[in-house]
Amino acid sequence: MNKLLRRKTVLTGDDQPHEHRMTRTLSWPHLVALGVGAIVGTGILTLIGVGADRAGPSVLLSFAIAGVICACAALAYAEMSTMIPASGSAYTYSYVVLGEIFAWVIGWSLILEYSLVVSTVAVGWSGYAAPLLHDWLGYPMNLAQGPHAGGIVNLPAILIIWVVAGLLMLGTHESARLNAALVVVKIVTLTLFVAVALPHFDAANFEPFMPFGFGKSVAPDGVERGVMAAAAIIFFAFYGFDAISTAAEETKNPERNLPIGIVGSMLVCTVIYMIVAAAAVGALPFTRFANSPEPLALIMREIQQPGIAKIVAAAAVIALPTVVLAFFYGQSRIFLVMARDGFLPQSLARISARGTPVRITIITAAFVSIFAGLIPLDEIAALANSGTLAAFVAVALCMLVMRRRAPDAARPFRTPAAWVVGLIAILGCCYLFLSLPQKTQLYFLIWNAFGLLVYFAYGMRKSLAETR
Template identity: 75%
Template sequence: MTGLFRKKIILHGDDQPVEERMARTLSWPHLVALGVGAIVGTGILTLIGVGADRAGPAVLLSFAIAGAICACAALCYAEMATMIPASGSAYTYSYAVLGEVIAWVVGWSLILEYSLVVSTVAVGWSGYAVGFLHGLGIDLPDWATHGPSIGGAFGINLPAVFIIAVVAGLLTLGTRESARINTVLVLVKIVTLALFVAVALPHFDPANLHPFAPYGYGSVAGDGGVKYGVMGAAAIIFFAFYGFDAISTAAEETRNPERDLAIGIIGSMVACTAIYMIVAAVAVGAVHFSVFGKSSEPLALILRQIGQGGVATIVAAAAAIALPTVLLGFLYGQSRIFLVMARDGFLPPALARLSTRGTPARITLVTAVFVSVIAALTPLDVIASLANAGTLCAFVAVAACVLVLRRRDPAARRPFRTPLAWVVAPLAILGCVYLFTSLQVVTQISFLAWNAVGLAVYFAYGRARATVAQ
């Protein structure tokens, strides 16, 4: 039992062997852009429809609740990232503070989170890309635009596979090059959302906000196990806010991690919360939620409903161009977590080798193949909901790490200190646990089954091969 909770001594990036060091090319503007690029995407461009379908106009409250919980988690991440400026995010922090078996569960959950996030965003991008091509008079075969549905026709989402391949290729070129392209695309995305607000705001009709909460304020089970109500919507809209945790995976490639990581994490959360609330308010006010609730491209549909078909085409085009920033952020984070787990012996060590450009090209390509299969064959709402479960687990672990270190080592150097830590961290934990209970039952069961398989892998393969044990 003692071996299950053995802890890892964390080597900072400059303490790693020369052949394992990644190039330090990122500064805080790059990190803010990475965070905004990862956060602002599928949540507002695609999942706002899913959230409105489950909560009605009260989806505004769902955004506020999910954002508040994520803000508490972000403050905890900022403290841990500056204390332990090493790649691996919540997995690394858990290994250093809580012990190996906890770190494995968190790492296994992060594999679920990042892989499914990339798949979800790729499917969301596919919806906008297909809509944009249709506006140009180009129609792809129906079977090539979606995965197989229950009781429906067979299909493979080829556009989703295509965009994952493009982003993976970009990441293998180099971190600095990827960051520059990401910054440009983030600006395109922000301008697009500003255009939507400017065009749709004059059509705001207070009548569209009634009834404000048609499914109530709690979490009510509906058909097919779907959870309706404000909290039911918040549980899936939670997906819209995370992305800042991808910033913490960039610790070894940041020039001044003790300063820049905190700026990147908190700065991106503040900016994105403001953007979300404005866009969501305009969306539910311009058109009744029942019109766009089930759309795969809700903002473009809203614009078409108010007679702005030309602007809708521009928004769909910009979404098709800019949504890959989310893919880039999460595929980047996933490859870095896989890299650290391979260094620790939990994955084949050959996957940890870096290319001549100082990037983990092998693990990036392996990750891309894995998530492409998921994106090609799985519906959007299923993978988004399951991805949230993995994220909630990671957020709980990071908040717990903050509390444990505050008690175990109160005098430790903390370049960033979470304000009111004994209030903020417990709120993050309780909020995440409540959101988990608001997820669909099938999602909860699937998450527990995923971790049961993970523990079997740990005891059969990982535990004996862990570098800490050796």
């Protein structure tokens, strides 16, 4: 039992072995861009159609609920990231505060989250790119869809994963600069969408506002619908700020810059989401774009703006890779820290001459390509959410435990009303988990049961983390 609950001693900066050290190249504008790049993406460009199908016009309420819960989780992340400025995000915080077995479960859940997020976004990107490739180059659609959609494999989704992997292997600073430029393209495109859609706003499109009710319920077609059912899916649209906390060891002045990046990106993105969602639902009845793989472009075509539709689709093709980049970055850093701790082969933790974990990046790309090529977008997103919800609960719990265990410890960022914020994050995430499809909940439990078998068979014996 003592081994299961042993807590990690964090090594940062020059305390790390030379082959594990990463270069500090990121400042707060890079972090905000990383966060906005991660958050504003598939959720609003693609999953708004899935959310509208689940909740109707009240998808706006779903966005608001998911946003409040994520904002509370973001504040917990901001506090913990300044107390423990090391890579690993929720995994590291859990190891330091709660103990090894909890860290393993959260790390295993984060592997699920980040891998499936990268896959989901890659599939969303393909949803915009494939029609353009088909129209311009005659690209066969059966090679842009998985078996669930009558195709063979989603090759564009796999391609974008490997392009981003190559970029990350070139270097973190170079990736961050390109990411910032693409984020600007994305924000300009969403602004254009709102400007064109607002003149077509019709309040009648919001009636009835809540056609499927508030709580999760099974509709006659077998789909689970309601405001909370939609919130549990489009919750995916808001997270991404947690990827910022994985950049702690590559951030200049992390005590100041990490909170700015985490909280700043959440505030910016919440405003963007509410405006774009209202413009989308107001411009077109939700039934006409529900479950579309390219809902914003579809809305533009339906209101007789085919030129703007092409611009939106092209911009999505250009800008969605920022989301792939942010989460791919986060996933590789989670893998990196777990390899340092012995839970994965230590040889994977080696850093290249350019300061990047090349081996981990290649393995991550191979892993997520399988999901992106073969699995439906909504099922990937729902399963990714389950891993994220577990991580958010863990971070909020870590914050509250540390408030009790070490009330006088240095906290460069202090979450206001910490107990209220922490409990909202924990209870809200638990409710969202219960609102996920039952199949998703089952898959999540199976994933973690398998993870515990791996831990007891391999991880517990191989653990090398400095502990106390």
